[in-house]
Amino acid sequence: xxxxxxxxxxxxxxxxxxxxxxxxxxxxxxxxxxxxxxxxxxxxxxxxxxxxxxxxxxxxxxxxxxxxxxxxxxxxxxxxxxxxxxxxxxxxxxxxxxxxxxxxxxxxxxxxxxxxxxxxxxxxxxxxxxxxxxxxxxxxxxxxxxxxxxxxxxxxxxxxxxxxxxxxxxxxxxxxxxxxxxxxxxxxxxxxxxxxxxxxxxxxxxxxxxxxxxxxxxxxxxxxxxxxxxxxxxxxxxxxxxxxxxxxxxxxxxxxxxxxxxxxxxxxxxxxxxxxxxxxxxxxxxxxxxxxxxxxxxxxxxxxxxxxxxxxxxxxxxxxxxxxxxxxxxxxxxxxxxxxxxxxxxxxxxxxxxxxxxxxxxxxxxxxxxxxxxxxxxxxxxxxxxxxxxxxxxxxxxxxxxxxxxxxxxxxxxxxxxxxxxxxxxxxxxxxxxxxxxxxxxxxxxxxxxxxxxxxxxxxxxxxxxxxxxxxxxx
Amino acid sequence: xxxxxxxxxxxxxxxxxxxxxxxxxxxxxxxxxxxxxxxxxxxxxxxxxxxxxxxxxxxxxxxxxxxxxxxxxxxxxxxxxxxxxxxxxxxxxxxxxxxxxxxxxxxxxxxxxxxxxxxxxxxxxxxxxxxxxxxxxxxxxxxxxxxxxxxxxxxxxxxxxxxxxxxxxxxxxxxxxxxxxxxxxxxxxxxxxxxxxxxxxxxxxxxxxxxxxxxxxxxxxxxxxxxxxxxxxxxxxxxxxxxxxxxxxxxxxxxxxxxxxxxxxxxxxxxxxxxxxxxxxxxxxxxxxxxxxxxxxxxxxxxxxxxxxxxxxxxxxxxxxxxxxxxxxxxxxxxxxxxxxxxxxxxxxxxxxxxxxxxxxxxxxxxxxxxxxxxxxxxxxxxxxxxxxxxxxxxxxxxxxxxxxxxxxxxxxxxxxxxxxxxxxxxxxxxxxxxxxxxxxxxxxxxxxxxxxxxxxxxxxxxxxxxxxxxxxxxxxxxxxxxxxxxxxxxxxxxxxxxxxxxxx
Numbered sequence: 007x008x009x010x011x012x013x014x015x016x017x018x019x020x021x022x023x024x025x026x027x028x029x030x031x032x033x034x035x036x037x038x039x040x041x042x043x044x045x046x047x048x049x050x051x052x053x054x055x056x057x058x059x060x061x062x063x064x065x066x067x068x069x070x071x072x073x074x075x076x077x078x079x080x081x082x083x084x085x086x087x088x089x090x091x092x093x094x095x096x097x098x099x100x101x102x103x104x105x106x107x108x109x110x111x112x113x114x115x116x117x118x119x120x121x122x123x124x125x126x127x128x129x130x131x132x133x134x135x136x137x138x139x140x141x142x143x144x145x146x147x148x149x150x151x152x153x154x155x156x157x158x159x160x161x162x163x164x165x166x167x168x169x170x171x172x173x174x175x176x177x178x179x180x181x182x183x184x185x186x187x188x189x190x191x192x193x194x195x196x197x198x199x200x201x202x203x204x205x206x207x208x209x210x211x212x213x214x215x216x217x218x219x220x221x222x223x224x225x226x227x228x229x230x231x232x233x234x235x236x237x238x239x240x241x242x243x244x245x246x247x248x249x250x251x252x253x254x255x256x257x258x259x260x261x262x263x264x265x266x267x268x269x270x271x272x273x274x275x276x277x278x279x280x281x282x283x284x285x286x287x288x289x290x291x292x293x294x295x296x297x298x299x300x301x302x303x304x305x306x307x308x309x310x311x312x313x314x315x316x317x318x319x320x321x322x323x324x325x326x327x328x329x330x331x332x333x334x335x336x337x338x339x340x341x342x343x344x345x346x347x348x349x350x351x352x353x354x355x356x357x358x359x360x361x362x363x364x365x366x367x368x369x370x371x372x373x374x375x376x377x378x379x380x381x382x383x384x385x386x387x388x389x390x391x392x393x394x395x396x397x398x399x400x401x402x403x404x405x406x407x408x409x410x411x412x413x414x415x416x417x418x419x420x421x422x423x424x425x426x427x428x429x430x431x432x433x434x435x436x437x438x439x440x441x442x443x444x445x446x447x448x449x450x451x452x453x454x455x456x457x458x459x460x461x462x463x464x465x466x467x468x469x470x471x472x473x474x475x476x477x478x479x480x481x
Numbered sequence: 482x483x484x485x486x487x488x489x490x491x492x493x494x495x496x497x498x499x500x501x502x503x504x505x506x507x508x509x510x511x512x513x514x515x516x517x518x519x520x521x522x523x524x525x526x527x528x529x530x531x532x533x534x535x536x537x538x539x540x541x542x543x544x545x546x547x548x549x550x551x552x553x554x555x556x557x558x559x560x561x562x563x564x565x566x567x568x569x570x571x572x573x574x575x576x577x578x579x580x581x582x583x584x585x586x587x588x589x590x591x592x593x594x595x596x597x598x599x600x601x602x603x604x605x606x607x608x609x610x611x612x613x614x615x616x617x618x619x620x621x622x623x624x625x626x627x628x629x630x631x632x633x634x635x636x637x638x639x640x641x642x643x644x645x646x647x648x649x650x651x652x653x654x655x656x657x658x659x660x661x662x663x664x665x666x667x668x669x670x671x672x673x674x675x676x677x678x679x680x681x682x683x684x685x686x687x688x689x690x691x692x693x694x695x696x697x698x699x700x701x702x703x704x705x706x707x708x709x710x711x712x713x714x715x716x717x718x719x720x721x722x723x724x725x726x727x728x729x730x731x732x733x734x735x736x737x738x739x740x741x742x743x744x745x746x747x748x749x750x751x752x753x754x755x756x757x758x759x760x761x762x763x764x765x766x767x768x769x770x771x772x773x774x775x776x777x778x779x780x781x782x783x784x785x786x787x788x789x790x791x792x793x794x795x796x797x798x799x800x801x802x803x804x805x806x807x808x809x810x811x812x813x814x815x816x817x818x819x820x821x822x823x824x825x826x827x828x829x830x831x832x833x834x835x836x837x838x839x840x841x842x843x844x845x846x847x848x849x850x851x852x853x854x855x856x857x858x859x860x861x862x863x864x865x866x867x868x869x870x871x872x873x874x875x876x877x878x879x880x881x882x883x884x885x886x887x888x889x890x891x892x893x894x895x896x897x898x899x900x901x902x903x904x905x906x907x908x909x910x911x912x913x914x915x916x917x918x919x920x921x922x923x924x925x926x927x928x929x930x931x932x933x934x935x936x937x938x939x940x941x942x943x944x945x946x947x948x949x950x951x952x953x954x955x956x957x958x959x960x961x962x963x964x965x966x967x968x969x970x971x972x973x974x975x976x977x978x979x980x981x982x983x984x985x986x
Contacts, residue, residue: 036946065591337912339942344909351906351914391860394853401843403857406916428485431845435513 013043013187014341016205018197020046022057022170023311023328024211025177026066027335028186031209033069034336043187043205045196049213051293051312052239055270056263057170058086058250060322061105061163062329069336070180078471080176081168082266084247084462087143089321093254094374094422099130101421102249104139106162107413109448113441115433117448118416119400119426123433124442127425133417135449138162138456140417143249147459159452160413165322167247167265193217206306207340213312214296221307228298229364231384232318233371234259234274235297238290242271247462252320256377257281261320266472272319295319302356303349308335315360323363326409330359358407365389366409366418373422393424400426487847489517493695495670495685495708497523499647500817500834501701502654503543507838509661510547512845519662522685522693524669534757534764535563535744535828536642537920538582543835547657555981557653559760560645561740562973564620566828568932570748573881578609578932579743580827581617582640584924585610586959592943594959595927599911599940601952608960610931614924615639615963620743624970635966642828644744644757644764666693670702673712681812681850682708696848698813699841706819709805713813716806717821723874723894724802725887726752726824730780731766731796735789739974746826748880749782750774751887755825756788760977761986763788768824773887800824802870808862809855814841821866826876829869832920836865868919871900872929879904879933904935911937 014035017028024044032042067077077083088104095101111117117136118127126132134140139162142148151162182188189196197208197220210221242262245251250263258275274295275281295318302314310331317323334355340348368384369392385393388405395401396419402412410418433441466472492508494501505521512519544554554560565581572578586594594613601607611617615638619625629636659665668687676683684694685708700708709715721727740758747754752769767783774782780795804821808814816837823829840861844854877891878900899916906912907930913923947955971979 034943034946036943037948038942038945040942336943339910341939344939347905347909350902351912355914391853391857395857398851398853399844401857427851428487428847430843431488431512431514431517432842434484434488435511 011041012205014040014206015042015209016189016207017042017044017186017209017211018047018193018217019044019049019211019213019215019313020174021049021053021211021213021311022174022177022325023213023332024209025174025181026328027209027211027310027332029070029177029181029184030066030332030336032181032184032186034339041187042185043189044181045189045193047193047212047215047217050215051213052291053170053213054239054263054272054319055170055241055268056265057166057168057173058263058322058325059166059168060326060329061165062326062333063165066329066332070184072180075469075471077176078166078168078266078466078469081166081172082268083166083168083173083471084264084266084466085148086165086167086250086322087139087148087162087248089250089252090143090246091252091254091370091421094252094370094376095130096375101131101417102134102137102140102143103414103418103421104134104137104143104162105164105414106137106139107160107411108133108137108140108417109158109160109452111441112158112444112448113436115430115436115441116400117445118420119430119433120436120441120445122400122426123429123438124445126445127420131421133420135452136160136445137417138452139164141452141456142459143246145456145459146246146248146462147456148248148462148465149459158448159455167250167263169265169268194220207345208307209335210307210309210313211311223304223307223309224301226296226298226300229384232297232367233378234276234318235295236275236277236280236292237295237319238273238292240271240273240290242269245269247466250321254374254376255281259318259320266466274318274320299357299360301353302331303352305349306345308349308352310335314356317364318367321366323367323409327356327359327363330407331356334359355407358405359409361386362388362405362407363409365392369393369418370422373419373424375423393419397424397427399428399430401430484514484516485847487849488514489696489847491695492517492519492697492699493685493693494519494521494699494701496701496703496817496819497521497651497655497665498701498703498817499651499831500703500819501699502651502658503831503834504699504701504816504838504841505658505663506547506654506661507543507842509658509663511842518664519658520664520666520693520695521658522666522668522670522687525667526669534647534759535566535644535755535825536831537828538640538642539832539835540642549657552981554653555643555645555977556983558643558645558649559762559983559986560643560981561758561760561977562625562742563642563644563744563828564616564625564639564742566744566746567620568746568748568876568929570882571746571753571876571880572932572934574748574884578928579611579617579620580925580928580932581611581614581620582642583614583616583638585927586613586956589947589955590943592941592947593923596911596941596944597947597952597956599937600944601956603940604949607956610928613956613959613963615966616641618963618967619970620741622967622970623739623741623973624967625742625973625976626970635962641742644740644759646759646761647831666691670707673708675712679811680713682712696812697846700813700815700819701817703818704800704822706805706815708813709808709810709815709819713810715810715815717801717803718806719801719803720870721802723896724824724870724877725770725772725890726768726802727800728771728776728779729766729768729798729800729824730776730783731764731798732783732787732794733762733764733792734787735792736761736763737788739972740977742973744828747786748882750885752779753826754783754786760983762792768826770887773885804863804866807855807859808837809858812846812850814858816841820862823866823869823873826873827869827921829920833865833869836920837862865920867897867899868916868921871897871903872921872925874900875904875929876933879930879935881934904930908935908937910939910941
């Protein structure tokens with residue numbers, strides 16, 4: 007592409023989402039002759055030092071030809087198995103929401119149905135013992151999944167905790183390597199080149215930088231039903247490499263997460279009641295949480311990441327929506343003649359993805375045994391149906407563009423204290439004593455299996471992630 | 482075994498036929514708590530509609546879940562295997578395409594095969610898309626073998642369903658259900674007794690005077706909806722604006738050759754004609770719109786287009802396309818024709834029964850009848866009806882026929898927004914997006930959209946990452962592998978003869 011030539015796609019931003027989008031676009035467009043440029047305007051809000059990536063990012067990494075080990079070495083990363091929720095059902099309680107699925111019950115009826123009959127679901131954290139991912143997460147152990155060996159233990163999958171700056175650099179290398187043109191110069195004049203917006207499609211991945219206000223977009227709509235509106239970022243030494251930790255207190259949530267060499271804590275609280283232990287911590291900067299959304303695609307402008315959607319910054323929700331946004335954009339890959347159709351479909355799907363992701367957070371707040379402002383008004387119809395159905399007889403309802411898989415919803419709702427009022431009749435064809443015995447044996451099998459896994463730190467050291475210098479040539 | 486106190490004691494199924502016995506068999510198999518009794522009331526005096534003789538692949542899983550031996554079932558129901566449906570004359574007269582079961586070709590690096598095909602066809606003459614689907618090719622060649630479990634085998638891509646005699650299927654399932662404890666009661670329901678306070682059904686009274694009490698009632702009484710409409714006045718939503726056919730005339734005839742492994746749906750002046758080959762006969766029917774065709778003319782059209790001599794008198798069926806406003810009302814669940822009706826263009830009638838049964842099992846109530854179960858059943862079933870409705874409308878809307886008022890009407894009619902968006906997205910770049918666990922998948926939509934002449938104006942740009950030479954080589958390899966595999970399969974009639982031939986009638 008000649009330097010002055012108008013690109014087919016212009017990505018705005020210097021964020022992870024900007025470089026990820028640019029790299030994936032250029033890789034997907036291949037030999038089609040269509041071009042991608044990036045204008046790396048700076049993000050004006052802080053981004054956490056650890057990037058929390060869900061398993062779904064694997065498809066995009068595969069598209070980019072990433073070698074996992076090389077990426078982890080370069081980005082000082084670790085394998086992420088999920089999140090540990092502490093204190094949501096009251097002080098001292100905890101459960102793990104891990105990626106994947108618990109073991110199958112050996113006989114008729116789902117495992118959680120048999121667990122209900124045996125009274126397991128009422129015991130704090132007991133359901134975790136049926137999930138290899140959750141057990142490994144608690145022990146901070148890891149090795150790559152072996153579906154054959156683990157057949158009777160369900161399956162787990164994994165995402166990553168990466169040093170955010172390094173990951174952005176890694177993506178940047180990939181993007182430039184595959185032919186993304188980096189625009190230099192004054193952003194405003196580039197955007198307004200030749201009196202019109204500069205590209206066929208503009209992707210706003212600035213994370214909400216003010217420059218993007220010149221783009222023709224809908225306004226931001228606040229969805230203010232979540233209980234916290236402020237956050238602060240702090241350095242925090244690593245506790246677990248495998249799990250994020252989401253701790254609930256009466257006046258705040260703390261989200262601790264650690265990559266191989268970096269750890270951080272996000273404290274979420276409400277402006278009207280700043281937690282005491284944050285007062286006086288002079289070096290802590292406090293930021294407002296922009297909870298809400300805008301229509302992600304208007305005219306020729308697509309917003310990805312924090313430019314389009316704002317949720318509370320814990321877990322992998324932000325990166326989940328980014329990955330979904332990039333995947334959907336790649337699926338629709340619009341040309342100028344068909345922008346309207348592509349945009350309509352993109353908005354339909356991404357708004358669903360946003361609401362389904364938001365459902366996860368709203369569900370947590372609605373069910374927590376904490377004196378927070380309830381999120382009743384924020385309960386979508388889908389969330390209400392999901393909760394009603396599960397509460398009634400443990401049935402899992404899922405909708406399009408879900409953030410959690412059905413088995414993950416089960417673990418999540420059980421972890422938050424929802425015990426179905428009755429059992430699926432199919433499960434009743436197994437005698438209760440037999441079911442209880444089988445459950446004990448599944449859980450013992452998983453515990454024994456988990457003991458054979460190495461600690462994640464050892465596994466990373468073995469792979470050269472810990473203690474290695476920079477890599478980055480493995481894509 | 483200790484059971485919760487609210488466990489149902491009595492389930493009453495009103496109506497035998499395919500819906501009644503499928504429901505009875507499945508409940509007998511899955512509700513095995515030792516307490517819930519299942520009773521089916523039917524009358525030999527009331528015939529069943531029994532025209533839904535063609536099925537789609539999920540029926541294989543249904544039979545397997547019941548633990549039915551597939552070949553015994555084929556033998557007992559005079560069944561043949563089905564690999565798809567041929568639509569003849571739907572786009573324009575003289576042109577036909579197959580909507581096959583199973584996928585097309587082999588994806589390359591997550592790029593759908595049909596996207597590769599779209600690009601290549603824009604550059605040179607290549608065989609139609611159906612030539613890259615094993616089920617379609619085998620269907621055309623009259624061959625069949627079950628799919629291979631090995632994912633590396635071309636035969637793994639094969640998918641199938643059955644054509645069977647619905648009356649024999651009901652009898653087969655009756656035997657199964659009775660062996661699993663279902664009690665059958667011969668008798669005609671003459672009254673339905675409601676609880677004055679709750680409006681729930683308490684019992685039904687039979688002509689003999691016997692009163693049959695129940696906790697849960699399942700209405701499998703067919704079009705008339707004896708319980709759901711007759712007693713509970715649930716209401717009906719009609720879709721005749723989009724699917725205007727309202728009658729069918731059906732007749733079996735003798736076969737004049739070995740059975741072909743696919744259904745044929747031939748467009749006629751004011752509707753279409755089905756042809757369903759069984760082992761002992763061919764099932765035929767003409768679905769038409771009474772506003773554009775008289776009953777007599779429809780009958781003549783059918784009789785003039787049969788393969789052999791008729792073996793029974795033609796039967797006229799009147800129907801109104803649409804669905805019950807609630808499929809589950811109070812303690813009554815409507816399954817089968819009592820819940821709604823859509824013409825059997827895509828062989829969905831028996832599948833809708835099967836899907837309703839699955840949902841009922843998943844949402845199985847107790848005596849408290851928590852309303853969240855009924856509302857969820859209704860939400861899911863309505864959604865499924867509407868998704869199938871849209872798929873059927875596509876066959877009519879996307880036509881070039883103008884040879885009658887009927888075809889002009891369906892060509893010009895408005896369509897649901899969901900379908901319009903789907904068509905537009907496909908036209909743009911061949912994209913298919915499914916909604917909420919939709920029955921028909923990408924391959925189904927692609928085959929009908931292309932078959933009905935909706936051709937995308939571009940292809941997935943990711944296809945351009947392959948060179949033209951690679952594209953050509955890939956397509957040629959797949960074509961050859963599929964043609965060769967199909968050629969090596971046994972002839973459909975030979976397979977049946979060898980493994981599952983029915984007793985001669």
